[in-house]
Amino acid sequence: MGIQIAPSILSADFARLADEAAAVSNADWLHVDVMDNHFVPNLTLGLPIVESLAKATDTPLDLHLMIEDPDRWAPGYVEAGASSVTFHVEACRAPIRTAREIRAKGARAAMALKPATPIEPYEDMLSELDMILIMTVEPGFGGQKFLDICLPKIRRAKALLDKHGLDLWIEIDGGVSAETIERCAEAGADVFVAGSAVYAADDPNAMIEKLRGLAEG
Numbered sequence: 649m650g651i652q653i654a655p656s657i658l659s660a661d662f663a664r665l666a667d668e669a670a671a672v673s674n675a676d677w678l679h680v681d682v683m684d685n686h687f688v689p690n691l692t693l694g695l696p697i698v699e700s701l702a703k704a705t706d707t708p709l710d711l712h713l714m715i716e717d718p719d720r721w722a723p724g725y726v727e728a729g730a731s732s733v734t735f736h737v738e739a740c741r742a743p744i745r746t747a748r749e750i751r752a753k754g755a756r757a758a759m760a761l762k763p764a765t766p767i768e769p770y771e772d773m774l775s776e777l778d779m780i781l782i783m784t785v786e787p788g789f790g791g792q793k794f795l796d797i798c799l800p801k802i803r804r805a806k807a808l809l810d811k812h813g814l815d816l817w818i819e820i821d822g823g824v825s826a827e828t829i830e831r832c833a834e835a836g837a838d839v840f841v842a843g844s845a846v847y848a849a850d851d852p853n854a855m856i857e858k859l860r861g862l863a864e865g
């Protein structure tokens with residue numbers, strides 16, 4: 649395992665995605681936010697663009713599906729080239745079946761929790777997953793302020809994983825920056841999505857290394 653830094657292309661120039669992926673060559677994973685204007689009030693991209701992006705970069709694609717009916721769409725994102733596919737439990741009708749389908753097709757399966765969604769109801773299905781994504785902003789937009797109220801949930805997630813002897817990744821998404829990343833790492837997170845912090849930096853790769861250093865402590 650170890651710290652993973654995943655820049656979000658939501659903050660990139662969508663007309664130049666291949667170049668924008670290349671601009672963050674130090675990234676461990678590239679975070680791709682799929683929004684459908686129903687689950688969240690914003691619209692981004694879908695399968696054809698993910699398919700093209702997967703061919704244009706060697707960096708593993710970390711798909712974050714902020715869409716209704718992820719049960720129907722998640723497996724297609726694995727076929728499109730994703731290394732991990734994250735669905736929101738709030739929108740998923742059959743999270744265990746969906747996680748199994750993602751894994752069967754060869755990607756990491758992850759479930760995402762909005763800030764007000766507790767982790768405890770999902771304790772018994774954690775073994776079906778490779779990763780938990782804990783949102784630290786309300787999903788939908790980049791550049792929002794980090795919600796400190798989400799930190800206890802990171803700690804509770806880590807405690808549940810320890811209790812069951814599971815080694816899932818804990819991914820944090822929203823408002824991650826040089827100012828907030830240490831708190832998340834201390835709480836138990838090990839995968840860090842950063843959109844605006846990386847893409848607004850003068851040197852995105854230097855910012856990735858700065859974030860990595862802070863998270864490693």
Ligand code: DX5
Pocket residue numbers: 656657658659679681712785786787788789790791792821822823824841842843844845
């Ligand atoms: C927001 C997306 C995030 C977004 C994060 O709903 O899921 O991945 O890109 O952007 P920052 O890092 O700017 O908060």
Ligand code: ZN
Pocket residue numbers: 656679680681712821841
């Ligand atoms: Zn995201």
